[in-house]
Amino acid sequence: MSAAATTYWRIAGLTYLQYTSKAAGVLRAALKEPLRTKTMAKEKIFFKRLEWSPKMIGQPVGPLKVEVTSLK
Amino acid sequence: MLVARGIFQLAARRGVHTTRILASTAPAAADASSGDNLILNFSLPAASIYRNKPVASVVIPGLAGEYGVTKNHSPVIAELKAGVVQIVHETGQAPEKFFVSGGFALTHANSVTDIAVVEAAKLEDIDVEEVPKIYAEAMKDYNAAAEGSKEKVEAQIEVEVAKSLAGALGVALT
Numbered sequence: 001m002s003a004a005a006t007t008y009w010r011i012a013g014l015t016y017l018q019y020t021s022k023a024a025g026v027l028r029a030a031l032k033e034p035l036r037t038k039t040m041a042k043e044k045i046f047f048k049r050l051e052w053s054p055k056m057i058g059q060p061v062g063p064l065k066v067e068v069t070s071l072k
Numbered sequence: 073m074l075v076a077r078g079i080f081q082l083a084a085r086r087g088v089h090t091t092r093i094l095a096s097t098a099p100a101a102a103d104a105s106s107g108d109n110l111i112l113n114f115s116l117p118a119a120s121i122y123r124n125k126p127v128a129s130v131v132i133p134g135l136a137g138e139y140g141v142t143k144n145h146s147p148v149i150a151e152l153k154a155g156v157v158q159i160v161h162e163t164g165q166a167p168e169k170f171f172v173s174g175g176f177a178l179t180h181a182n183s184v185t186d187i188a189v190v191e192a193a194k195l196e197d198i199d200v201e202e203v204p205k206i207y208a209e210a211m212k213d214y215n216a217a218a219e220g221s222k223e224k225v226e227a228q229i230e231v232e233v234a235k236s237l238a239g240a241l242g243v244a245l246t
Contacts, residue, residue, distance in 0.1 A: 012225035022226055023154055023173040024191035026233040030206055032199045039191065042118070 021071045045071060110143045110183040112159065114170075116192060121170070122159075130185060131158040131167065132177045141179050148179045154236040156195070157187060169195050171240050173233060200241055207234035207245050 009019045021043075028039045045068040050061065109126035129142045133155025141148075152175045158167035175189030210230035217224035238245045 008228065009225050012220065012222055014222070014225060019229060020174045020190050022229045023233050026206065026210075026230050027154070027171065027173040027191045027193060027198075027237070030198050030202045030234075030237055031193055032197055035193070035197050036199075039193075042191075 018071055108143045108163075110141060110145070110179075110185055113184065113186045114157070114159070114192075115186070115188055117190060121192060128160045128163045128165075130160070130187070131156075132187065133157065133172070134177070141185055143183045145179050145183070145185075147181050148177070150177045151175075152177055152187075152189065154233040156240045157189075157192070169240075171195060171198060171237065195241060198237065198241060200243055203234060203237045203241060203243050204245055206230065207238060210234055 007019075014022075025043060028036065028043065031039060046065045047068060048064040049066055050064055107126075109128060110130070112122050112125045112127045112130060113120070114122040114125075129140055131138055131140045132150065133153055134150040135153045136150070138155065139148075139150070152172060154173050155171070157170045157172050159170075160167045170192045171194075172187075172189040173191045175187065177185065177187045179185045210227050214224060214227035214231055217227055235245070237243075
């Protein structure tokens with residue numbers, strides 16, 4: 001059986017970012033308490049998105065935060 | 073004729089290799105000419121653990137194996153595996169150890185070494201009791217998952233990192 005030309009996670013469809021984020025998650029799960037809750041918060045990634053339209057002039061902008069789940 | 077010479081000189085200056093120009097304008101700290109130290113930049117995505125720190129040597133856990141870097145090491149770009157980065161600040165001292173989950177390490181020709189990782193923790197901040205539990209849980213998921221599935225790969229990542237953690241901490245796994 002010949003060696004795979006690429007990594008096992010790439011073959012299964014994971015990207016490098018997903019692989020590396022998963023590995024970091026394992027390390028965070030193994031930390032001691034005060035540091036652990038602090039770093040677990042890092043796993044949540046949000047982005048803010050706004051599609052501008054002229055109706056928005058003078059209006060307060062509504063909730064924008066969207067959680068990124070593609071790296072989980 | 074004098075004009076032609078001026079043009080050639082201008083062209084020659086523009087043609088000088090970029091890295092040489094950058095090196096001449098680099099900050100004094102990056103010369104690393106003080107003693108036998110290399111300059112270390114060790115960073116996480118949102119914070120910097122060490123920035124422009126002169127250290128004696130670093131042992132880096134590369135994917136192909138651990139390797140040590142001292143001053144004047146040849147340039148390397150290495151992907152990292154989950155393992156321990158050992159920093160010796162001054163020759164003869166015990167190394168300062170950080171467990172890293174993965175990332176990249178670049179050593180440049182001017183003895184500046186950049187280590188960029190996603191998560192790093194000192195060994196004393198890792199809970200020794202948790203590691204065998206994580207390993208057991210991950211092995212269970214690995215064995216239960218279908219061959220070639222995403223769950224199996226995710227479990228495999230957990231198993232590998234848990235194994236590295238156990239190795240770094242000296243914990244026995246069943």
